[in-house]
Amino acid sequence: MKQLEVQIMGQSYLLGCPEDGDARLLDAVNRVDLAMCKIRDGGKIKARDRIAVLAALNLAFEVPERSSTQTAMPAGVANSSDQSPQLAALVQRLDAVLGQDGQLL
Secondary structure (H helix, E strand, C coil), rough: CCCEEECCCEEEEEEEECCCHHHHHHHHHHHHHHHHHHHHCCCCCCHHHHHHHHHHHHHHCCCHCCCCCCCCCCHHHHHCCCCCCCHHHHHHHHHHHHHHHCCCC
């Protein structure tokens, strides 16, 4: 597994990336960065960890809309053993990004 250095909300992060996964990871980073910057620029929330949680919720809410084969996820799915692989990957990426600030779950 290789590593990519990326910027999210103006801060650099070194992320693990599977071979041939650069485009998908960079797309995910771009979506997270845009979501976090939009929340930050709204002016009501300044704490990076709170911005990350809201961005994660917004992105997770959009996942079923992007895929017609998925159904809406029930409340509490983040703690469920049968959670969506996409949601699990998103939470794992956000945990990696938050690193020193603390884990989401």
